[in-house]
Amino acid sequence: MNQRVVTNVLWNEATGKIKTFFIGGNMLSASYYRALAARMGMFENVEVVYSPNMTQASAEYVSSSINLGGTITDSNKMYLKFLEADSVPRKALIIHESTHAVSDMLRMNMTKAESEMMAYIAQCQYAVASRHPGRLQSESNDSKQQAVLDIAWDIAEAMQKGATPTTADYTKLYNAVCQHPYYAKNPQSKAVYDGI
Numbered sequence: 282m283n284q285r286v287v288t289n290v291l292w293n294e295a296t297g298k299i300k301t302f303f304i305g306g307n308m309l310s311a312s313y314y315r316a317l318a319a320r321m322g323m324f325e326n327v328e329v330v331y332s333p334n335m336t337q338a339s340a341e342y343v344s345s346s347i348n349l350g351g352t353i354t355d356s357n358k359m360y361l362k363f364l365e366a367d368s369v370p371r372k373a374l375i376i377h378e379s380t381h382a383v384s385d386m387l388r389m390n391m392t393k394a395e396s397e398m399m400a401y402i403a404q405c406q407y408a409v410a411s412r413h414p415g416r417l418q419s420e421s422n423d424s425k426q427q428a429v430l431d432i433a434w435d436i437a438e439a440m441q442k443g444a445t446p447t448t449a450d451y452t453k454l455y456n457a458v459c460q461h462p463y464y465a466k467n468p469q470s471k472a473v474y475d476g477i
Contacts, residue, residue: 284321284329286366287359290375291318298410299376299403300440304451305395309403313383314376320386326477327382332360337463339363339420340374342381344473357385357477369413377404385474394458394468398451401429401458405437429457 290296291314299311321327335341339362343355359378366372380400384391391399408417416434419426432454436446459468 288318290372295410299406304399305391307389328358335362340378342378344385369411373404373408376407396472401433405433409441
């Protein structure tokens with residue numbers, strides 16, 4: 282699949298409007314997406330794979346997968362269920378997965394819950410900066426998934442208006458991520474970000 286679908290979003294004007302923030306001592310800045318896009322263009326070190334049969338989500342970044350024998354079988358791949366990023370929700374989803382790729386590129390030391398908090402806030406900041414009419418909606422009808430998006434949206438909207446979210450805001454998001462069906466099993470485990 283052509284990386285253009287992802288790099289076009291990374292160079293998008295709304296991506297440049299993502300406000301810098303910190304999660305678990307790790308900083309995320311809009312400039313990191315530009316750096317990722319440049320690396321993808323020069324080195325093609327993040328493979329973008331069209332995967333129309335994905336069942337859990339419409340996109341996923343895999344930093345590394347290790348089989349039972351200890352061999353890395355899959356790494357630095359972004360799987361997309363779609364060929365074109367033709368809507369703000371799809372572009373925002375690319376920002377979510379690209380946040381994981383940025384974390385991998387920078388070898389961020391964080392838990393899975395912190396990683397998801399960062400990705401959801403960035404995803405929602407992109408949508409707010411794009412002037413998306415209304416909140417992002419979960420792909421499923423799961424209320425716990427929607428709760429994560431709603432709380433991240435409130436934080437992102439505040440950031441885009443120049444406000445600083447409170448510790449209580451981040452705690453609320455953390456608790457929601459820990460209840461999310463994809464992450465509830467092991468939110469405190471270390472995210473594997475070993476470089477791209």
